[in-house]
Amino acid sequence: MTKPYISGHALDARIPVESGIRAVDHLEVPREYAVALVMAMEGEEAAVGAGLAVAGDVSLRFIGPGEWLALSQSETPEELHRNLSLLLADNAYIVDQSDGRVVLRLSGPNVRRILAKGIGIDLHPAVFEIGASSNVLCGHISINLSRTGENEFELIVMRSFAESLFDDLRLMGREFDLSVDFSAQG
The missing domain is CATH 3.30.1360.120 (Probable tRNA modification gtpase trme; domain 1)
Incomplete structure (x- = not known):
């Protein structure tokens, strides 16, 4: 089980609690965002890429050869980690980066x-x-x-x-x- 070390958001002190008028920009x-680092094992980049393509409600960000950030707002960090681990089995390392x-x-x-x-x-x-x-x-x-x-x-x-x-x-x-x-x- 993953336990968050930090309980507050990094920008709590910078953003007002009350939202103001929203400008066009x-x-x-x-x-809250679940973020996981996915690193393909050696020789498994294609398998991991194919697995991530069917990962469901997960947004992917390419960060380097065989490495992606997987993001989800609908899953908790634990759920995202578990689902990616089941999906990618022995083809990738999954590291929670949510905090x-x-x-x-x-x-x-x-x-x-x-x-x-x-x-x-x-x-x-x-x-x-x-x-x-x-x-x-x-x-x-x-x-x-x-x-x-x-x-x-x-x-x-x-x-x-x-x-x-x-x-x-x-x-x-x-x-x-x-x-x-x-x-x-x-």
């Missing part, structure tokens, strides 16, 4: 302009398509960036860098009146 922070990673969702018509202030990759829709993900630097912070919708991106960061990334994103979005709150769905 918005930074949303889900309070060690923070997910931030950035959306709005100016999202690419906001991200361009700190990220050095081409975010044009023809190049960085919906479903694409990449490990990048946002300023000086290593993140996994994924395009999840037309004008929507998810940033996954190690918990210890969450406050710094959050502050950087607020500064990057200040020109566009970026609003911030915790997600209503979790």
Whole structure:
């Protein structure tokens, strides 16, 4: 059984409890997210990739050859770990990262302009398509960036860098009146 070491969210001190007016450009922070690191055993990348393709209500983020982050808002960390372990059997190592990673969702018509202030990759829709993900630097912070919708991106960061990334994103979005709150769905 997994027992969380940290009971509060990394950004509790930064985000107001009462949500304000939501602007067209918005930074949303889900309070709870099950995150697991999936690492294929040597020679098992294809089998693990095929298994993850049928994983159900799990979003996948490619982070390197034979490595993915699996995310779920409908499962607890324990359920996600158990289900992935059963699905991938002896083909992969599964490591719970739920307490060690923070997910931030950035959306709005100016999202690419906001991200361009700190990220050095081409975010044009023809190049960085919906479903694409990449490990990048946002300023000086290593993140996994994924395009999840037309004008929507998810940033996954190690918990210890969450406050710094959050502050950087607020500064990057200040020109566009970026609003911030915790997600209503979790």
